[in-house]
Amino acid sequence: MADLLLRVRRLRHANGWIYGTMLVSACLSLTASFVLSVDAMRLAADPGAALSCNINAVISCGTVASSWQAHLFGFPNAFLGLVAEPVVITIAVASLGGVRFPRWFMFSAQVVYTIGVLFAYWLLYQSMFHIGALCPWCLLITVSTTLVFATLTHINLREGNLFLPSAANSTLAGAVKADLDVVVVTIWLLILALAVVLKYGSALFG
Amino acid sequence: MGKQARTASRERRAAMVAAAQRRRTYRIVTGVGGLVIVGLVIAIVVTIVSVAGKEKPNLTGASSNAVVAPANATATGAIVIGTGDAPVRLEIYLDYMCPYCGRFERANSGEIGRLIADGTVRLELHPLSFLDKSSHGTRYSTRAANAVATTADKAPDKVLALTETLYGHQPVEGSAGLSNDEIATLANSSGVPREVVDRFQQGEFEAWVAASTESGFKSGITGTPTVKVNGVVFTDDLYTVGPLTRAVETAKGR
Numbered sequence: 001m002a003d004l005l006l007r008v009r010r011l012r013h014a015n016g017w018i019y020g021t022m023l024v025s026a027c028l029s030l031t032a033s034f035v036l037s038v039d040a041m042r043l044a045a046d047p048g049a050a051l052s053c054n055i056n057a058v059i060s061c062g063t064v065a066s067s068w069q070a071h072l073f074g075f076p077n078a079f080l081g082l083v084a085e086p087v088v089i090t091i092a093v094a095s096l097g098g099v100r101f102p103r104w105f106m107f108s109a110q111v112v113y114t115i116g117v118l119f120a121y122w123l124l125y126q127s128m129f130h131i132g133a134l135c136p137w138c139l140l141i142t143v144s145t146t147l148v149f150a151t152l153t154h155i156n157l158r159e160g161n162l163f164l165p166s167a168a169n170s171t172l173a174g175a176v177k178a179d180l181d182v183v184v185v186t187i188w189l190l191i192l193a194l195a196v197v198l199k200y201g202s203a204l205f206g
Numbered sequence: 207m208g209k210q211a212r213t214a215s216r217e218r219r220a221a222m223v224a225a226a227q228r229r230r231t232y233r234i235v236t237g238v239g240g241l242v243i244v245g246l247v248i249a250i251v252v253t254i255v256s257v258a259g260k261e262k263p264n265l266t267g268a269s270s271n272a273v274v275a276p277a278n279a280t281a282t283g284a285i286v287i288g289t290g291d292a293p294v295r296l297e298i299y300l301d302y303m304c305p306y307c308g309r310f311e312r313a314n315s316g317e318i319g320r321l322i323a324d325g326t327v328r329l330e331l332h333p334l335s336f337l338d339k340s341s342h343g344t345r346y347s348t349r350a351a352n353a354v355a356t357t358a359d360k361a362p363d364k365v366l367a368l369t370e371t372l373y374g375h376q377p378v379e380g381s382a383g384l385s386n387d388e389i390a391t392l393a394n395s396s397g398v399p400r401e402v403v404d405r406f407q408q409g410e411f412e413a414w415v416a417a418s419t420e421s422g423f424k425s426g427i428t429g430t431p432t433v434k435v436n437g438v439v440f441t442d443d444l445y446t447v448g449p450l451t452r453a454v455e456t457a458k459g460r
Contacts (some may be wrong), residue, residue: 076214178232190246197250201257 009179013158016096018151023092025147026085032137032144033081040076069126077123082139084116088148095155106152106161113152120145124192128199139196143189150185273413276359282425283418284330285358287365290319294321294457297434299427302350302372303337303379307431310444311373317451318368326458331358331365333420334430337379346383348412353389355411359400363449367396 011017086111091101091109101109124142127135156162157173164172175181278286282299296318300307321327333351341347350372358365371392377383384392386407393403433440433450436457442449 174228175232175235178229178236180232180235180239183236185343187239187242187246190243190250194246194250194253197253197257201253 012182013177014177017155019095020091022148023089023096025144025151025164026092028086029081029141029148030085030089032140033078033085034202036078036137036141037076037082040078041071069123069130072158077119080116080119084112088113103159103161103163106156106159107163108161110152110156117145117149128195142192146185146188146192150181154181219296224348226243237295269400273417274410275414276355276411278358278362279355279414279418280330282330282332283421284332285355285362285365286328286330287358287362288322288328289325290328292322292325294327294454295330295434295436296327296454297330297432297437299332299334299422299430301334302354303340303347303377303383304430305376305379306445308373308376310431310433311369313445313447314450315370315373317375317447321451321454322366322378326453331369332422333415334419334422335415336423336430339400339427340379341377341381344382346377346417349386350384350389351405351415352409352412353393353406353415356405356444357393357398357402359411360405364393364396364402368393368398368435371396389411421460 073080087109095101120142123138127138150202155175157169157176160169160173162169220326239448255320276285286306300311318327318329322329333354335345335347335351337347338345354365354368354372357368372384372389375384375388375392390406393406394400431444433444435453440450440453442453444450
């Protein structure tokens with residue numbers, strides 16, 4: 001049992017696992033962005049396409065897709081995912097192949113991705129509390145973005161890429177080594193799940 | 207042992223103590239985190255169970271009532287308005303929560319009223335309840351449809367006015383919807399007699415609404431609003447005045 005736990009922990013800190021998780025999550029985000037982009041284009045070409053309330057979807061009438069929040073920059077947000085996720089996929093694949101990127105590169109990736117995560121959570125908040133509809137593909141993006149963020153942070157703390165004071169970095173890296181990041185991410189995702197069930201439980205399980 | 211070696215071993219010991227302390231801190235944090243995780247999992251399970259449990263009495267409550275249809279309903283689950291010998295049969299499937307049904311109604315209700323009044327159209331109204339899932343468990347679609355069905359049963363000439371008023375005060379999809387009192391007030395203001403409004407609370411036709419929603423979707427419609435003119439699905443613009451009227455007039459001329 002203890003042996004198994006040890007092996008799991010060793011696996012979790014292996015580059016193959018970390019970049020593999022990053023790769024899978026980024027692919028999921030890319031798929032979801034692609035679906036949402038196609039939907040957005042269909043909706044733009046023919047507003048009637050989504051005008052009937054579809055009973056099979058948890059959301060009705062493309063409520064989320066036609067909100068202003070979904071076009072914050074004047075084009076569908078999903079286009080950002082189409083642009084950004086392939087970069088993450090490239091980083092993950094190159095790293096799996098043994099490439100090590102310079103510090104400034106990984107630091108920039110962390111900064112940009114952090115902005116992306118904040119944006120994803122802002123959208124989630126908007127769709128939950130202002131648009132009032134649930135969009136499964138958006139939820140998938142929220143979760144997979146969180147996982148990419150977690151793996152990227154894992155790497156960057158371990159390698160000291162974040163230009164943090166050395167004491168702070170060693171404390172955080174120690175915490176990651178002690179698997180506290182797993183605890184944090186698990187709590188984070190469970191809070192997300194709880195929020196969804198609280199808000200949409202009656203729609204999902206009723 | 208030299209002074210230097212002593213200092214080095216003291217430093218090593220201090221580092222080991224610090225490392226042990228750090229490990230202890232991490233273990234405590236992990237433990238607390240584990241408790242939080244367990245708490246969250248319990249909260250999620252409890253929420254799901256309570257939601258699933260809460261919904262059931264509603265459903266069985268509705269379906270344990272035998273299905274009673276309003277006086278002038280068709281076997282297909284529609285409320286009929288207008289004379290039987292009108293040349294055009296207009297079928298409308300709607301849900302009182304559906305925003306695009308509201309847009310359709312606000313655009314076309316005047317024309318539909320006129321076409322019924324001049325004997326061109328016999329309206330078959332299918333009030334559906336599939337958007338019950340979008341009103342925080344208050345089943346607004348069912349309550350609104352039941353109010354309309356009750357009105358059709360006892361005061362059929364007020365159905366159109368009530369429908370128009372309900373859409374005029376349509377709640378946002380995904381909100382709790384209008385309360386029973388608000389529905390009653392709106393019904394009073396649309397001229398539905400008080401003794402009919404008082405019957406809304408009994409939910410006599412809720413089972414009928416559920417049954418006709420089911421048969422509506424079984425008959426092949428995929429969403430609302432769905433409009434059929436003499437049995438043919440109307441696919442032109444539903445949201446501006448004119449196209450539907452023209453389609454009805456074409457059908458009449460045939």
